[in-house]
Each structure stands twice: as C-alpha cells, then as structure tokens.
Amino acid sequence: MANSTAERLSRDEFFYGHKACAGCGGALAVRAALKELGQNAVSVLPAGCMSAVGFNFPQLCFSNNSIISTFAGTASMLTGIEAGLRARGYSDFTAVGFAGDGGTADIGIQALSGAIDRNDNIIYICYDNEAYMNTGIQKSGLTPFGARTTTTPAGANIHGNLRPKKNMFEIAAAHDIPYAATASIGYLPDFIRKVGKAAQIRGTKYIHVIAPCPTGWGIAPDETVEIAKEVVDCGLWYLAEYENGEFTLNHRPKDFSSVEAYLKRQGRFKHLDLSDIKTVIEARDRKWAFIEKNFSYS
Amino acid sequence: MKPYIREKKTFTAAEIPEATAFEAGYLVSVNSGWRSIRPVIDTGRCVGCEQCYLYCPDGVISVQNGKAVIDYDFCKGCGICAKIFRLGAIRTEAEHK
Amino acid sequence: MSKRFLSGNEAFAEGIRLARPDVISAYPITPQTIVVERLSEMVEDGSLKSDFIHVESEHSALSCAIGASAAGARAFTATSSQGLLYMAECLYYASGGRFPIVMMNADRSTALPWNIYGDQRDSLSQLDSGWIQVYAENAQEALDLALMSWRIAEDGRVSTPVMVNLDGFVLTHTYETVEIPEQTQADSFLPRYVTENRVDFDNPKNLAFSAGPDTNYIFKYKAHQGMLAAKAVVTETESAFADIFGRQYSGLLENYRTEDADYILVTLGSIAGLCRETADRLREQGIRAGVVRIRYMRPFPNEEIAAALRNAKAFGVLEKDISFGNEGTVFTNVNSALQKAGVRIPGYDFIGGLGGRNISAGDIEQIYTDIQNGTQSVNFIGIGGDGNGKQHS
Numbered sequence: 001m002a003n004s005t006a007e008r009l010s011r012d013e014f015f016y017g018h019k020a021c022a023g024c025g026g027a028l029a030v031r032a033a034l035k036e037l038g039q040n041a042v043s044v045l046p047a048g049c050m051s052a053v054g055f056n057f058p059q060l061c062f063s064n065n066s067i068i069s070t071f072a073g074t075a076s077m078l079t080g081i082e083a084g085l086r087a088r089g090y091s092d093f094t095a096v097g098f099a100g101d102g103g104t105a106d107i108g109i110q111a112l113s114g115a116i117d118r119n120d121n122i123i124y125i126c127y128d129n130e131a132y133m134n135t136g137i138q139k140s141g142l143t144p145f146g147a148r149t150t151t152t153p154a155g156a157n158i159h160g161n162l163r164p165k166k167n168m169f170e171i172a173a174a175h176d177i178p179y180a181a182t183a184s185i186g187y188l189p190d191f192i193r194k195v196g197k198a199a200q201i202r203g204t205k206y207i208h209v210i211a212p213c214p215t216g217w218g219i220a221p222d223e224t225v226e227i228a229k230e231v232v233d234c235g236l237w238y239l240a241e242y243e244n245g246e247f248t249l250n251h252r253p254k255d256f257s258s259v260e261a262y263l264k265r266q267g268r269f270k271h272l273d274l275s276d277i278k279t280v281i282e283a284r285d286r287k288w289a290f291i292e293k294n295f296s297y298s
Numbered sequence: 299m300k301p302y303i304r305e306k307k308t309f310t311a312a313e314i315p316e317a318t319a320f321e322a323g324y325l326v327s328v329n330s331g332w333r334s335i336r337p338v339i340d341t342g343r344c345v346g347c348e349q350c351y352l353y354c355p356d357g358v359i360s361v362q363n364g365k366a367v368i369d370y371d372f373c374k375g376c377g378i379c380a381k382i383f384r385l386g387a388i389r390t391e392a393e394h395k
Numbered sequence: 396m397s398k399r400f401l402s403g404n405e406a407f408a409e410g411i412r413l414a415r416p417d418v419i420s421a422y423p424i425t426p427q428t429i430v431v432e433r434l435s436e437m438v439e440d441g442s443l444k445s446d447f448i449h450v451e452s453e454h455s456a457l458s459c460a461i462g463a464s465a466a467g468a469r470a471f472t473a474t475s476s477q478g479l480l481y482m483a484e485c486l487y488y489a490s491g492g493r494f495p496i497v498m499m500n501a502d503r504s505t506a507l508p509w510n511i512y513g514d515q516r517d518s519l520s521q522l523d524s525g526w527i528q529v530y531a532e533n534a535q536e537a538l539d540l541a542l543m544s545w546r547i548a549e550d551g552r553v554s555t556p557v558m559v560n561l562d563g564f565v566l567t568h569t570y571e572t573v574e575i576p577e578q579t580q581a582d583s584f585l586p587r588y589v590t591e592n593r594v595d596f597d598n599p600k601n602l603a604f605s606a607g608p609d610t611n612y613i614f615k616y617k618a619h620q621g622m623l624a625a626k627a628v629v630t631e632t633e634s635a636f637a638d639i640f641g642r643q644y645s646g647l648l649e650n651y652r653t654e655d656a657d658y659i660l661v662t663l664g665s666i667a668g669l670c671r672e673t674a675d676r677l678r679e680q681g682i683r684a685g686v687v688r689i690r691y692m693r694p695f696p697n698e699e700i701a702a703a704l705r706n707a708k709a710f711g712v713l714e715k716d717i718s719f720g721n722e723g724t725v726f727t728n729v730n731s732a733l734q735k736a737g738v739r740i741p742g743y744d745f746i747g748g749l750g751g752r753n754i755s756a757g758d759i760e761q762i763y764t765d766i767q768n769g770t771q772s773v774n775f776i777g778i779g780g781d782g783n784g785k786q787h788s
Contacts, residue, residue, distance in 0.1 A: 003348035006361075013300035013357040016372065017325040020355065022332060023376035028355040039299065042594050044462070057610060058309065060601035063301050063323035065594040067465055067602040070484055073458030076450060080418060080462020080470065083446045085594060087417035087468045093596070111458070114451030188352060214376075222377030225353050314613045316554060316621070317493035317592040318606070322599035 005189040008196070009035040014043075018061040019053040023221025025211030025228060026050055026127040028185050030098050033125055036195045039064050040093040042085070044078050046103045047071040049134040049213075050127070072107045074099040075115035078122040094199050096123040101142035102132045104208075105166045109141075112206075116175040119203040123195070126168060126206070129213035137216040141166045144236070145283065146276050147268045149216075154271040164283060169208050173242040178203035180242040184210040186229030190239055190250060210237050218267015227266070233257040235284045240295060247295040259284065300357070301325050303371070329356070333375030333393040339366045343387035350379035350388060397575050403566040404429035406534035406573045407499055407559070410541025412443045413581035414497075417468035420448040420459035424478040425511045426563040427501040431473060445471075453478035457485035457498070464494035465602055467593035469545065472496065475563060476503035476517045483521065489556045490525025490618060492603050493592055495548035496556040497541070498526075502664065502715070503563040504750045512751020513563030514715035515664065519692070519724045525618055527557040527625055528692040530663045534571045537561050539642060542581060546632045549588050552624040562665040562715075564751065569665075576640055584639050622694050629691065647696035649688040652678065653703045656685025658766045661700070661729055662713040663689040666747075666754055670713065673759040684763055695728055701736030704729075709741040711766040713759070715748035722773045741769060747776035 014034035020027040026049055034041055043066040045051040051068040054061040069077035074097040082095040099108055104126040112124060131149045132138040138151040145164045148154040152161040172180040179201045183191035191209050198205035212228050214221045231237045235256040241248045259281050263269035272280075301323030346364040358369040359379060366379075366388070380388040401409065408430050411419075419438075421431045437443035450456045453474050460470035474482060479500055489496050500518050504510040518528060527547065531537040537559070544557040561567050594600060606614055630646050637643040651671050653659055660670050667688040674684035687703050689696065704710050714725040721727065726744035733742070745762050747754045758776050765774065 003352065006348035006352050009352075011360075016301040016323070016357050017303075017327075017329065018356070019329070022355075022374035023378055024355045028353065031355065031357050032352075039599070040596060042466075052605070055601060055604040057318070057320060057604045057606045058304075058307070058324055059326050060320055060322060060324045060604060061301050062601050063299050063599060065322065065596070065599045065602070067462075067594075068604060069462070070454070070458055070488055072454055073461075073485070076420075076455035076458035077462035077465075079448060079450075079455075080420065080459035080464075081466045081594065082462075083418045083420075083448060083459070084463035084466025084468030084470065087446055087463070088466060090596070110451060111455045114455055117451070118449060220377075221374075222381045224355070224376070225378055226381060309610065311613045311616070314610055314617070316617050318491065318604050318614065319592045319600050319602045320604070322601045324601070 005192055009192065010038050012039060012063065014039070014064045015054065015062055017059065020049065021215050021221070023214045023224045025185050025213060025224045026100065026129055029125065029127040029191070029209045029211045032188055032192055033096065033098070033195045034064060036192050037094050037096060037199055042066070042081055042093055042095050044069050044074055044081065044095065044097045046074045046099050046108060048100045048103050050098055052134050071103055073111055074103060074108050075111040075122070075124055078124065079115050079118070079120045082120055082122055094123060095121070096125060098125050098127055100133070101126060101128040101130055102140035105141035105168050113175065116172060116177050116204045116206070119178070121202055123198045123205045123207065126208045127211040128208060129211050129216060131216050133213045133216045142168065145280060146272050148271060149268070159271060159273070159276050169240065169242070172206035173247070176245065177206055177242065180206040182208045182238060182240050184228045184232050184237055184239065186225055186227070186232060187239060187251070194241065216268065218270070219265065230257060230262050234259045234262040235288060236262065236280070238291060249291055249295040249297045252297055303328065328371040329374050330371050333373060335375045335377055335390045336393045337368060337373065337375065337377065337379050337388050337390050339368060340387045340389065341365045343385060345387070347383070349382045353378055353382045396577060398572055399575055400570055401534055401573045402429060402568050402570050403531070403534045403537045403561045404568065405433055406538040407541050407561065408433035408437070409575050410538040411471055412437050413576060413578060414542055414545050414585055415469070416445050416471040418448065418460065418463035418470045419445045419472065420450045420456045420463070420470070421472050422450050422453050422456045422474070422478060424475045426503060426567045427473045427475040427499065429567065430499055453482040454485060457482040457489060460496045461485060461489050461492065461494050464496050465593055467588070467590060469588045470496050471498070473499040475501035476505055479517045479521065480505065483524065486521055486524035486526060491614070493554040493618065493621065494556060495554055497544045497548055498556065498558050500558050500560045501563045501567045502560050510750040513565050514749045514751065515560070516716050518558060518560045519716045522693055522724065525555065525622070526693065527555055527622065528560060529557065529690055530560045530692065531566060532665055532667050532688065533566065534569070534573050537566065538573055538575070539636065539640070539644070542585060543632050543636055546585050547625055547628050550628045553621050553628050554592065555618070555621050555625060560664070566665045580639050584635060626694050645690070646699070647691040647694070648699050648703070649690060650703050651686040651688070653685035653687060655683055657683040657708040658763055659685040659687055659704055659707045659710045660713055660759070660762060660766070661687040661689065661710060661725070663692065663725065666713065669754070669756055670759055673756055673763065677760070677763055682763065689725065692728070695732070697732040697735060700729055700732040701738050704733060704740065705736070705738050707740055709766045711743045711745055711762050713745045713747060713762060717746045717749070743770050744773045745776055746773065752777065
C-alpha cells in the first residue's frame with residue numbers, strides 16, 4: 001500500500017533521539033521538513049523548544065548540519081550561513097530555519113523582515129505552538145484570543161489572552177516575498193509539499209505551520225495530529241499560499257466543524273464562556289470573508 | 299542515516315572540543331524510560347501504509363518488508379501512531395517497568 | 396606599496412579590502428559609517444569580492460557574521476557605541492562559539508545623554524565578552540591591524556574574534572598619509588581561513604550547541620586558554636608582519652621612555668601621541684616621565700605592565716571611561732596587574748575625554764604634576780573640587 005507522501009521523503013531520519021515531549025507537534029514539523037529537504041539542508045534553530053531538546057552536548061540529535069542561533073537571530077544567521085556557503089563555492093544546499101511562534105512573531109520578526117527584504121535565499125519555517133512553551137507556556141504574539149497561558153491567566157476578570165494572533169502569513173506576504181504558505185501538521189502531506197515547493201524557489205520562503213504542544217494546549221500526547229487537523233476543519237486556521245503576488249486557498253472545509261468542540265477539548269480554553277466563543281467564531285467568519293474575497297481557490 | 303547511540307559517552311577535558319562543534323547525530327542516551335504506554339504493531343493487520351511512519355514525531359517507526367517496526371529505544375509512547383491508523387494494527391498497552 | 400592620504404576609517408577599509416573577507420554584514424552608525432561606505436564602493440567597483448549584506452540592525456550584523464563564520468567563511472562587521480551594545484548578546488555568542496570574526500569598533504560615547512563623539516565606554520564595557528580587544532593609535536596602525544587581526548583571530552591556537560577599536564572622529568575621521576601594501580604581500584601574509592568549526596557536508600556537524608554543568612566550564616576554560624594563547628600569536632604575527640611590510644609593532648603594549656622613568660602615564664588609543672609629546676617636554680625640564688600605551692586590553696598585558704611600572708615612583712592611568720561607582724576600568728585592570736606582580740607604587744586614575752571632550756597638553760601636564768604630588772584616587776579631568784569645569788590650556 002503506497003503512501004505517496006512517504007515515498008517522496010528521504011528514508012533517513014535527521015531529527016532523532018531528541019528530548020521533546022511525547023507527541024510534540026514541533027518535533028514532527030522539523031522531522032518532516034528535514035526529510036523533505038534531505039541531507040544537504042543546513043538547519044538553524046534559535047533558542048527555544050527544538051534547540052533545547054536537540055542540542056545538549058554530547059547528545060546531538062540532528063544528523064544534518066545544524067546550528068543554534070540567538071533567539072532573535074534565526075533569519076540573520078540563515079542569511080550568514082547561506083552567504084558563507086555560497087562564498088565557499090557551495091550551491092547544492094538549503095538553508096532552513098525552524099523558529100517557534102515567539103522566536104518568529106516577537107523577538108525574531110525584525111531579522112525575518114530584514115531577510116525577506118533582502119530576498120535572501122532561505123526557507124524560514126515557523127512552527128507555531130501558540131505560546132512560549134520552552135519557558136513554561138507564556139503568551140507570545142501568536143497566542144490566540146482566549147488562551148490561558150502562565151502570563152495570561154484565566155480568572156473572573158480576564159479570560160486568558162485578550163488579543164488575537166498576529167497574522168504572520170500576511171505580514172510575510174506584505175514584503176512581496178517570493179513564497180509564503182500556511183500549513184498544519186494535521187495536514188502533513190500539504191506541509192511537506194509546501195516545503196518541497198519552497199526548496200525549488202529562489203529567494204526567501206516563509207512557511208507557517210501549526211504545531212500543537214500537548215503540554216501547553218492541555219491535550220493528550222496522542223491528540224496532537226488530530227487537533228492540528230481540527231483547527232483547520234473548524235476554520236480557525238487555513239491552508240494557503242502566497243506566490244507571484246496572489247493568495248491561494250488550498251483547502252476549503254465544506255462545513256466548518258464546531259469551534260466550541262475544538263476549544264473545549266483543550267485545557268487552555270476550558271474557561272471560555274459562550275460570549276468568548278462567539279467572539280472567536282465572529283473573528284473566524286470575518287477572516288473567511290476576507291479569504292473568500294481576496295484568495296483564489298485551487 | 300540517522301542519529302545513533304555511540305559507545306563513547308563521556309569526555310575528558312582534553313577530549314571536549316575547543317569550539318561548540320561536534321559530530322552530528324551523536325547520541326548517548328535513549329528515551330525508552332519516558333513511556334507509560336507502549337504501542338504494539340499487529341503485523342497481521344499492518345498493511346504497510348506508512349501513516350504511522352509519517353506522523354511519528356520521533357521518527358521511531360520504519361517499514362521493513364512491508365511491515366511497521368518500532369524502535370523502542372526512542373519511542374516515547376505518545377500514541378499518535380495508534381490514533382493515525384484507524385484499522386487497529388497498532389494497539390497500546392501499559393508499559394511494564 | 397602605495398601611499399595615500401586617508402582617514403582612519405578609510406585606512407581600515409583598505410586593510411579589510413586586502414584581507415578579502417567573504418562576507419561583510421554591517422549596519423550604519425556614526426562614526427563608523429565611512430568604513431562601510433568605502434567597503435560598499437569597493438564591492439561595487441569589483442576591487443573587493445565580498446558579499447555585502449545590508450542587515451537591518453547590529454544584532455543581525457553580528458548574527459549574520461557568525462552564520463558566515465560557521466559556514467567556514469571569513470566575516471567582517473563594524474559598529475560603534477549603541478550599536479555595539481545592541482549586538483552585545485552576539486559578542487558572547489561569537490567568542491563562545493570560537494568564531495574568528497573581525498569587527499571594527501569606532502569608539503564612541505554611550506547614551507544617555509546622547510553624544511556621537513569619542514570615548515571608550517562602549518568597548519571597555521564589553522571587556523568580558525570574550526573578544527580580543529586592540530586599540531589603534533593612528534591610521535597606519537589601523538590599516539595594519541585590519542590585516543593582522545585576521546591572522547591572530549584565525550590562528551588555530553586562538554580561534555577568537557577580534558575587535559579593533561579606533562577612537563571616534565579623533566582617529567576615524569582624521570587624515571594622515573598611510574602606506575598601503577600590495578595585494579600579493581597581503582595574500583602571502585594572510586592565508587585563506589581553514590577550520591573544522593564549520594558546516595561540513597562530508598562530515599556533518601552540530602554547532603553552537605548547549606553544554607550542561609558537567610562540561611560547560613570546560614568550554615569556557617578553553618576559550619580562556621585560546622585568548623591567552625593570543626599573547627604569543629600577537630608577537631609572532633607582528634614579527635611576520637615586519638618581515639613582509641617592514642613595520643614592527645610592539646606587542647600587547649608600547650613603552651615610551653619608561654626604562655628610567657619616575658612617573659609613568661598609562662593610556663590607550665589616539666591620545667597616546669600627546670602623552671608622549673608631554674613626556675618629552677617634561678624630560679626637558681628634568682622630570683623623568685614615560686608613557687605606556689596599552690594596545691591590547693584583552694588579552695591583558697599583566698606582566699608587561701608590571702615590568703614597565705616596576706621601577707617607577709608613581710603612575711597614572713588616563714582613560715576615556717568610568718565604571719560608575721568605582722573607577723575607570725583600565726585603572727582596575729592595571730592595579731590588578733601590579734598587585735599580582737607585587738609592585739607597590741602609588742597610582743591615580745584620570746578620567747577624561749568623555750563624550751568627546753578635548754584632552755589638552757595642559758591637562759596631561761597637570762596629570763603628571765598630580766602623579767608626582769599625589770592626588771585622589773579617581774580624578775575627573777576638568778572638574779575641580781567645586782564640581783565646576785576647568786581646563787588646563
């Protein structure tokens with residue numbers, strides 16, 4: 001029984017033996033992307049979950065060339081590595097960064113913007129688990145509305161995080177980047193296809209992949225992939241691409257699954273009341289109205 | 299190719315590299331102790347679809363001779379494989395410690 | 396060899412062109428800008444085959460240089476003042492990772508209050524960042540250090556980044572006649588960078604990793620040893636430099652008439668020339684004055700300073716720095732050197748030139764007088780007992 005996605009990937013494992021939590025969505029995103037890119041990928045990981053779990057001398061869990069960058073410096077280090085290798089005469093490699101939501105949308109956004117502005121030939125992958133998980137679940141710029149984190153506690157007065165996620169996909173696109181995409185590890189073949197496509201495009205590529213964190217989201221370790229699918233199915237996330245100045249929607253759920261069911265199965269949203277959920281649904285509907293108006297559907 | 303367990307696990311001061319640069323994929327410890335549940339492949343039911351291989355966050359499942367095989371040294375027992383494959387070829391049981 | 400009339404910044408850029416860095420990543424800041432402008436022009440006219448990367452901040456400038464160095468390339472950046480402080484995290488990263496990057500720092504005051512002129516509070520605040528720190532006195536030395544610094548940084552015994560400091564405006568923007576070596580000479584002096592501390596597609600590496608309490612201190616110890624090894628490498632490098640270019644430098648510090656001096660002023664950077672002239676004048680008056688110009692603040696010339704001051708009656712340190720609540724950092728370092736060597740002579744700290752304030756020949760004469768007569772431990776030039784400014788003409 002052939003699995004066309006498995007068939008296209010390298011049989012090598014490039015991220016193995018790491019100490020990520022059981023069921024880690026970020027680890028799956030990194031593993032899948034590296035299997036698509038192959039052994040000449042040079043990965044850059046900032047301070048954060050994936051570097052913390054993968055690089056503790058002498059337990060070094062990447063079989064490809066990999067390096068930790070400063071927290072703010074994923075994109076700038078990618079730029080340097082790409083330029084340095086090119087200067088030394090190499091052309092057959094992919095400089096790829098894996099930064100979390102905080103490392104991308106907060107502390108790393110300046111360097112990312114600079115790299116896109118220069119159109120450096122790199123792939124930047126944001127594995128979005130929607131909070132600073134490595135330091136113990138603090139709010140980031142990509143924490144969704146209503147989520148309980150350790151710095152946005154849910155109580156009688158404030159129901160968790162008050163602000164919606166930054167829209168990093170459209171922020172990247174606004175730079176007129178050659179390629180940007182959203183993805184979810186719940187739709188792994190779509191993510192892998194996008195990584196493969198990015199590797200064929202010159203210039204800066206940005207891929208934003210939802211990668212749930214069982215620990216931070218308050219779900220069981222075996223639910224990671226399921227919930228990453230559900231967030232797309234209920235319309236709170238979407239699979240899309242930006243290329244040649246155009247937005248394309250890759251997947252349109254026939255009917256959205258229940259937002260409430262999606263939220264209520266996660267510990268971080270347990271406290272939300274009907275009014276909060278209504279707010280989430282209204283925001284989703286506004287977003288989809290925008291998508292229907294501005295994205296073509298493939 | 300994948301990271302693998304090495305014989306040499308500790309380093310004297312002289313053996314520690316000058317710079318923060320070392321052989322890629324150098325492992326000195328396993329993760330098997332993390333498991334509270336253990337996924338078990340029913341080879342009779344396994345159809346070699348590779349969904350479990352694809353979705354394993356730890357990459358511990360390979361397909362050999364058309365059947366899934368788990369590297370229990372590094373499986374953390376998250377159970378994603380059992381959920382992904384809906385025909386019941388992977389069941390989970392309590393880990394015996 | 397050709398001669399040109401160049402500013403310190405321009406001379407340094409000429410040295411960088413001769414060193415052929417693969418990657419230059421820099422962000423503009425006064426008074427460093429002329430360096431990056433000249434290097435950009437050299438890339439444009441094809442005389443410098445470097446990838447000039449227009450980063451969006453100093454943090455990215457050094458982060459990018461680290462990435463390039465980790466790729467095995469030769470990487471250069473330049474900054475000043477607030478920019479140096481903004482990239483501070485990356486300073487430690489570069490030295491801890493043993494990436495032999497060279498950076499020029501145009502020494503400039505640090506805000507607040509805002510000020511674009513020269514003092515050395517920016518670089519001296521980063522003495523602990525693990526970089527070799529050298530201070531040039533003139534444009535020729537700046538150019539020569541641009542070349543020598545690479546050879547020192549990339550030496551396998553050292554593998555440590557080098558910060559070459561030029562006093563803002565006083566040196567960066569002052570013109571003098573400079574000898575520019577031929578490229579063939581430079582190439583024979585400075586071989587291509589070869590390292591194992593890099594991305595390697597044949598034998599992949601994991602780089603810039605974590606190390607826990609069991610091994611972390613070993614990495615730190617080795618970085619310390621690498622820095623200490625630079626002492627001998629500086630001497631070797633200067634000797635090789637003299638063989639090829641005919642200019643001999645004096646190692647970690649430069650002594651001027653110290654052998655029989657009773658009163659010695661220790662300083663660093665471009666003010667040293669005025670100190671030497673003053674010492675000469677005092678000698679004519681029968682006062683045995685000498686000058687020690689510290690060239691390298693890291694590695695610190697402990698033994699050399701103790702040897703230079705051992706037979707003096709008293710010494711002073713003139714520095715463009717103050718560590719609030721204590722004293723100038725150079726003074727702290729010099730005192731430590733003397734204490735370790737058992738040299739017990741009176742010493743006084745003179746803080747001057749902050750925010751670009753002029754240090755006059757009269758100020759320096761007064762300093763020598765104060766050293767002879769004794770004064771308070773820490774003295775702000777131009778501030779009398781009532782706190783009012785005064786300048787000796």
